[in-house]
Amino acid sequence: MTDEPRLSAREMLDHLDTTLARRTRVRAVTALLAGLAGAVFVTSLWGSEPGPLPGRTHLSFALFTVFCLAWACYGGWLLTRRVPLFATEQVVAAWIALAASVVTTGIAAVAAVRSGAGLGFALAVGGLFVAVALVLAVRAHRRRAALLRRRRELTRRERS
Structure with missing residues (x-):
């Protein structure tokens, strides 16, 4: 000790x-x-x-x-x-990025279909952005959960 x-x-x-x-x-x-x-x-x-x-x-x-x-x-x-913040800022940023990626992919897909440019490229690029944003969102939620779990553990030990 x-x-x-x-x-x-x-x-x-x-x-x-x-x-x-x-x-x-x-x-x-x-x-x-x-x-x-x-x-x-x-x-x-x-x-x-x-x-x-x-x-x-x-x-x-x-x-x-x-x-x-x-x-x-x-x-x-x-x-x-x-x-x-206990990683709250990362969760907020990840959700903004995910929402923006999904909506932008949708807009790009509609524009590609309407212009006759083909849907494949718009979905491939948009899908990549959505996938990255989703991975970041999952990581942010896990990190925040781990930090909050650790805070609860420390608080329980303090009461003991």
Whole structure:
């Protein structure tokens, strides 16, 4: 046994640095700026299109704008958090990526069919993005579950 004082789980959590790690801050700022820049770009492109656009084109522009704003909101949310996140930020990012990948694949597939370009390439590329996003979502959920399980274990030991 060592003579070092033992910290309870709550004390360990309280001692965690409340500021974000540099890597997390960089990721948050990148998401925020890229999301805002993407939203500005897509909406300016949308607004500058000449003539009346079909409804599905308006829907596509609107969805891309929403995805960009979701990334911007994610970056802002991450920057304002001052508590241990227990990998919640990774779960949120993975779900945004998965939703964006699925919807973008659907839009690309519809556009490919309508243009006669063939569905295979759109589904192959989109499927790859969806598969990667799905793997990241599963990993994020597992990591978060492991961290929460560990916190519960530490809390139980503290009560004992």
